[in-house]
Structures are given as C-alpha cells and as structure tokens.
Amino acid sequence: MNYTRIVWAHLRKDLRLEWRTKDSLNGMLFFSLLVVVVFAMAFDPTAFPTIARQISGGLLGVAVLFSAMTALNQSWARELNNHVLDAHRLSPAPASALFVGKALANFIFVMVVELVLAPVFTLFYNLHPLGQPWKLLIILPLGTWALVVNGTFFAVLSLRTRNRETLLPLVLLPISMPALLGLIQATTAVLTGEFEPTLWIKVLVAYVIVFTTACVLLFDTVLVGD
C-alpha cells in the first residue's frame, strides 16, 4: 500500500468536499475579514504607520488562529456524518495517512484565507514592510502548519466529547502558544525591520518538527481508541 497515494486520496477527497460545500472557507473568510476591518476602524493605521507595523503581526495571528479553529472543527465533523469515521477505523489504510491528508487540506484552506487576507491587510493598514518581505514566504506557511497540525490532532481528540467546539480552543490555545508567538514575532520583525526574524523562524521549525512527528505517531492510537 503506497502511503503517499493514500494521503493524496484523503487530501483530494477533502478538497472535493470543501469545493462542493464551502463550509470551512466561507466561515474562515468572514471571520478573518471581520477582524481586519474592525481593528482598522478602531484606530487610524495610516496616521500611525509604526504602530500599524508593530501590531499587524499580532492581528494576523489572531485572525488566522481563530478562523482556523472554525475550519478544524468542521473538518472532522464531516467524518462523523453517516459514521464515515468508523469506516476509516476499520480500513486497512494507515491511520496517520488520514491525519496527514486532513492536516494538508486544512493547511491549504488556511493558506487560501491568508492569500485573500494579505492584500486586504496591506490596503487597510497601509503596510510597507521595512524588513525582508520574502521571509514571509517562509514564516507564514511554517506558522500556519504549526497551528494546523496541532489543531487537526486535537480536533479529533475532542470529537467524542459533548462540547467539542468549546474544548478545542481550551486545549489548542495553550499548546499553540510557542507557535503563535513565533509567527507573530517573526512577522513583526519583517514588517518593522527592527530585529531579525531568524530566531523565531528556528522556533517555528523546531515546533513543526516536534509536533508533526508526535501527532503522526500518536494518531493511530487516537483513532482506534474506544
């Protein structure tokens, strides 16, 4: 059984389901755009360009994290409909492939939202990065994957609980703090140019390696657990 092909089958299925329902993307886009617009109205970013650069990283982090949360719950809820998750538990395909496929799908959904968010952010906050903007091409995917890989894992853990919508943020937020901090600090470093983002990129890389490995190794136990 080819692992990559199984991951691709899960990923393609999730992309197809999202394309047909748009359940996750619509909610995420609405929420993240709301955050950007509300904060842009709360103060005049064009009058305080330095402050705008300093807080934009944090705003982006908040928008991404909370919008991702809605998608994470939604992605596993699909598997509960018609008890499809039971079919996965009985299938001979490696359980971790299901996890990797779903995490990749969630990663793509959040990246799509970030792509839409980037020009809106630049426009509303009149942003001109003073650091090296190309580093955002490393920081944003790394930070997004760090949030999504944990979120996908903890979302399946909370699946069988009664208040899973409440439980997921309670579990995910504390454990995602280092990743969130890394994402925010590295983004702020690029936008303000006041310090180098290298240290925070290293933090993100370490976080991604450790948590991706742990989640992939533990997923089988979580899936087949009673």
Added chain:
Amino acid sequence: MNVISIREETTRTTNTTPAAVRLERVSRLYGSFVALREVSLTLPAGSSVVLLGENGAGKSTVLKLVSGLTSPSYGRLTIFGTPPQQQRGRIGTMGHAPMLYDELTGMENLTYFAQLHDLGNTRSELDAVAAAALQEVGLDPSLTRRVSEYSQGMRQRASLARVLMAEPPLLLLDEPFSNLDFGSAHGMVDRLLAYLATPGSDGTPRTLLMTTHQADLARPLAKSTVTLSAGRVASISGEMRTGDASAEASS
C-alpha cells in the same frame, strides 16, 4: 453465563483454523448499564448466523465488539485468533448509517474506499472495481447524484457495495434490510448468498453475522440463529449443537 458454540456441518475449517469469531465471557457496560452479560459465542469460519432480539437486547453491541469499534468491558474477544483491531480490512461492517460521504456520488465514494483498501493501482483499476461493486447491488455507476440525494434504499445498497467490494472474510450487517422494499431486500439476500457461497482469495470460507428484525427475509441466509434478550443469549436454533456449549463451559 451464556455459552453458545455454533458448529457448521458444511464448514471447511479444520481444528487448527482459528474460529472466525470467539467471544469468551464477554460483557459490555455503558456507564452502569450492562448491554451484554458474559456472553460466550464461537463462530467457525464459514458460518452464517443471524442475531435476533428486541431493541436494546444487545445485538448491535455484539456487532460493534466484533468489528473492533468498541472493546469488551470484561472477557476476551478474538477474530481469526487475534484481537479485532489487528484484523482491519478483513472485517466488513454495514451499520445503520451508510458510512458514505453525503457530498460525493456513489462512484466517488466507492473509488475512494477502493483506494483505502488497496483494490487497485491505477485510476482505471479503482474505477472498474467501484463500478462493478455498484452494478452488483443494482446501482448505476454513472449516476451523478450525490449520496445525500439517494433514497434510503439506494444508500443501503451503496453501503453494501462498499462493504462487499473489499471482499472481507467476515461480514457484519446491522439491520441490512431496513428501509428496503420487498424486491430490493430479496435482491440483497441473493447478492449475499452468492457472496457467501464463494470462498475468499486466500481460501477462507466467508462468515456472516447479522442482526435483523425481519427474520423471514434472513431465513435463506441464516444457517443458525441466536436470540438475545437483555444482553444474554435467550435461545438458539438452526445448525447448532448446544452439547458443545457445556463442554466449553466446563473447560
């Protein structure tokens, strides 16, 4: 303690072949509610058993345990000699829910599951397996309707196609005839009879364990019946020798 041993006259298994299903003093509790009480049951490979009983008698619990979707609170359960969790892919389960994605078509669903069961290497091979499985249950593979737009009977048949497509040696069916009209139900019985008559690719005779409230429909399939009541075996009938039960109990 209920101890039932089912021996099929026609079984091709030898004494060295592990039983398809073996429950030894299995109990299952949900909180303080006892769904199953110290049930012992042995199904040799090739047997065909129908579980009967009222709602809440424990029929679905037995199927969930045997499939490995839940574990016994007490007792020991093996499938072909190992815990059910080690038999993933060899146990085909059709439950009350179809275990299909509503937003995909029947063909898309089956192609996806065919890939998870490693039933083909190329796209065309997977499509061929899925199309054949749908045709065998009387569904048109070219149907572009999503499963959410299927009737209950069509969902049931698509679910059966998903299960049979992987050719599992152990088949677990929970109320397979509910929501089916008379003709469709008989069609499903015929399909199951044909499936059970053919041994698997490794020569293992196929085993069926199913629950139903429609005993008349299940009669052609049922070589043995076990009636459950309040989590215990109330009666047995068909090709069973209860004499084995006492021997097993004393051992």
